[in-house]
Amino acid sequence: MDPVSTEDSTSRRRGRRPAGQDTRTALLEASRAVFAEHGYERATVRSIAARAGVDAAMVNHWFGGKAGLFAQAVLQLPFSPLELAEALRDGPDEQFGERIARTFLTRWDGAGGHVFQALVRSVASHEEAAAMLREFFGGFFAELIRGLGSDQAELRTTLCASQVVGLGMIRYIARFEPLASAEVETLVTAVAPNLQRYLTGPIG
Structure with a gap:
């Protein structure tokens, strides 16, 4: 049999792709699924x-x-932090918690979790990964909270992070029902008041 034909048929049986941009994309997509299922x-x-x-x-x-x-x-991240910060600042301060909840849920849902x-x-x-989480949520929320003029920025930052990360863990990893399949707006209504208090309310 022709060697080229043999190689081609073997590649087709194994489902291999040519070493091009489609290979890179396929690896990125596959790795997200495998890392999500098994961890690093x-x-x-x-x-x-x-x-x-x-x-x-x-x-x-x-x-x-x-x-x-x-x-x-x-x-x-499935979004640009700069673009995200600008979107969150676009509105009244008293609705900041609502915008955070809706934006994060929408973006994570859009990435399939x-x-x-x-x-x-x-x-x-x-x-x-741990450093990335600390750096992103610490720096991101701290900047937002400083912009609101709130005191105890570090404590407020970690409280906001606990709400967002905890919500993500229950929705996408532990998949507790009915939260895992709840509509975004249902969750926004439920958790936004907590975020708003962490951002601007009394936490003493």
Whole structure:
């Protein structure tokens, strides 16, 4: 049999893709799913490559290994922090908590919850993920709270982070019902008052 034909048929059987941009995209998508299911430590290059339908060598080729793939696939938020901050500031201060709840839920839902799942499930075993969470929520919320002129900015920051991260864990990871399948506006109505108090209310 012709060697080229044999190679082509083998590739088709294994579902491999050409080493191009579609391979990179397939690896990113597959890794988000695998990291979400297993966390960083238990996810393997081989399982990610198999999910993507490519050779495991492509992970090193495109990302330099699992750590590089994790950084590209998981530590990429499904929104621009700058754009998000501008959107949250666009409105009355007394509705800030409502905008935070609605915006985060909408963005995480729009990403299918997979980015959040992979990030949080990997926090316990991968310091880069934990640092990313602390840096993002700490810096992000602290800046917003300083803009509101509230006192005790550090405490308020961590309280807001606990509400947003905790809500994400229950909705996308633990999947407690009925919260996991509740409409966004139902959850906004429920949690926005807590966020608003953390932002501008008395917390003494």
